Amino acid sequence: MMKPSRGKPPLYIITIVICAVAFMVLLYTERISTTSSNSFFKLKSCSKKVRVTKSQKSKTDEKSLEINLHNLEEDDRIDFDPDMCSVVHGKWVLNSSYKPLYSDRRCPYLDLQVSCAKNGRPDSDYLQWEWQPDDCTLPRFNPEIALKKLRGKRLMFVGDSLQRGQWQSFVCMVQSIIPEKKKSMKRGKVLSVFKAKEHNVTIEFYWAPFLIESNSDLHIIGDPKKRIIRVDSITKHAKNWVGVDILVFNTFVWWMSGPRIKSLWGSFANGEDGYEELEAQTAYRLGLKTWANWVDSTVNPNKTRVFFTTMSPTHMRSADWKHNNGIRCYNETRPYLKRGYHGTGSDPRIMKVVSEVVNRMKVPVTTLNITQLSEHRIDAHTSVYTETQGKVLTDEEKADPKSYADCIHWCLPGVPDTWNQLLYAYL
Ligand SMILES: *[C@@H]1O[C@H](CO)[C@@H](O)[C@H](O)[C@H]1NC(C)=O
Ligand SMILES: *[C@@H]1O[C@H](CO)[C@@H](O)[C@H](O)[C@H]1NC(C)=O
Ligand SMILES: *[C@@H]1O[C@H](CO)[C@@H](O)[C@H](O)[C@H]1NC(C)=O
Numbered sequence: 001m002m003k004p005s006r007g008k009p010p011l012y013i014i015t016i017v018i019c020a021v022a023f024m025v026l027l028y029t030e031r032i033s034t035t036s037s038n039s040f041f042k043l044k045s046c047s048k049k050v051r052v053t054k055s056q057k058s059k060t061d062e063k064s065l066e067i068n069l070h071n072l073e074e075d076d077r078i079d080f081d082p083d084m085c086s087v088v089h090g091k092w093v094l095n096s097s098y099k100p101l102y103s104d105r106r107c108p109y110l111d112l113q114v115s116c117a118k119n120g121r122p123d124s125d126y127l128q129w130e131w132q133p134d135d136c137t138l139p140r141f142n143p144e145i146a147l148k149k150l151r152g153k154r155l156m157f158v159g160d161s162l163q164r165g166q167w168q169s170f171v172c173m174v175q176s177i178i179p180e181k182k183k184s185m186k187r188g189k190v191l192s193v194f195k196a197k198e199h200n201v202t203i204e205f206y207w208a209p210f211l212i213e214s215n216s217d218l219h220i221i222g223d224p225k226k227r228i229i230r231v232d233s234i235t236k237h238a239k240n241w242v243g244v245d246i247l248v249f250n251t252f253v254w255w256m257s258g259p260r261i262k263s264l265w266g267s268f269a270n271g272e273d274g275y276e277e278l279e280a281q282t283a284y285r286l287g288l289k290t291w292a293n294w295v296d297s298t299v300n301p302n303k304t305r306v307f308f309t310t311m312s313p314t315h316m317r318s319a320d321w322k323h324n325n326g327i328r329c330y331n332e333t334r335p336y337l338k339r340g341y342h343g344t345g346s347d348p349r350i351m352k353v354v355s356e357v358v359n360r361m362k363v364p365v366t367t368l369n370i371t372q373l374s375e376h377r378i379d380a381h382t383s384v385y386t387e388t389q390g391k392v393l394t395d396e397e398k399a400d401p402k403s404y405a406d407c408i409h410w411c412l413p414g415v416p417d418t419w420n421q422l423l424y425a426y427l
């Protein structure tokens, strides 16, 4: 099942060197905050394999809920039908009359980390690209319809800082139409809850970067070598997911901090010394199966819908898109539009694990297959328009992209809005 693939020596060594350097850099800039909820995490995704796997039509298992968007103002739009239309195959189209539903100045719930314009990003084209699937038109995210679909429901995003970005994007897209007194936000270290009171809707974020338990969940351990995951333990987190109507999970980048991960399972009689170092994909498979077992044994598919957001690619190696003198994603202002482009910041082996595990589940899980569309967006990361230690990067720091450019997280508004456009289309 698992083919441990070895990169060819030259690329392998180059990648390892780049990764090691990038990783050390990021370790220094990592914010290990205990006081704010923005448990900030950065690391390098070091996948060794560059080969593009044969793309498949994404398989969608979800209940065939009719998507009724006839009453949308936007006319001439073909109904999006998840069974007929693959969102994976498509292209980004620049639409200079397109305006995001919010800005980082107008949405009060955005973390400094992702507020690129506010943090001084000078260009704005990155806000105006729309994902155009080959076979259909994705409906635009309509906040009123979204809130109507969610009426009386709890929507919860569960996962890492990229999932937190998706959550903030969703909140920002709906909050603009809700008057001040009819909404509230409570940020917590683990659980954050946005409420739309009149619609009786909550949109929540639960921090669980591996989904399963680890010693680095609450107090983030900067050195990945000291992190230990518990591949068969999930209840501590999962008990907080019970009763939620719509669950959206992700987990990827935390598994990519090195080729091996210290893993524990079974009883912990030896304490944390009983770990074994597993290959990252092996550990990922075990962890994801633990998650799948929890879903299958706990979730009632008649009451709860389950989504899984696939890998958010990182853009740490500019040679991937043939900018050999680039510094990661720094200074990129246009997407890399080459069809089917796929770099070293995602891992086809992890994607395969996700498909295999999800396809064998009893409870239908809809994958939000955001990997391909995000691969193109070398222009949309926070880069140097972000923060460190709770403060916007200084001009000096901005001038040192080798140390500071973050090519993992995404600006908001931005690419995660498109992820939510998919989620919205499936709701
Ligand atoms: C571009 O955006 C505008 C404004 O939202 C919209 O009316 C128009 O249909 C879009 N054009 C394309 C080609 O999608
Ligand atoms: C609000 O939604 C919750 C479920 O999230 C439900 O239990 C409750 O009855 C709803 N309240 C009203 C007033 O509709
Ligand atoms: C879900 O609904 C179907 C059809 O109404 C029913 O047969 C099934 O037992 C239900 N499943 C659960 C877990 O309640």
Ligand SMILES: *[C@@H]1O[C@H](CO)[C@@H](O)[C@H](O)[C@H]1NC(C)=O
Pocket (backbone or CB within 6 Å): 327, 331
């Ligand atoms: C980044 O872009 C700016 C403006 O185009 C340019 O002046 C600068 O030299 C670029 N820096 C690098 C390292 O490419």
Ligand SMILES: *[C@@H]1O[C@H](CO)[C@@H](O)[C@H](O)[C@H]1NC(C)=O
Pocket (backbone or CB within 6 Å): 053, 054, 055, 056, 058, 059, 088, 310, 351, 354, 355, 367, 369, 371, 372
């Ligand atoms: C997501 O799409 C890719 C093609 O870009 C495909 O190879 C992969 O299997 C899909 N993943 C899932 C989990 O469906």
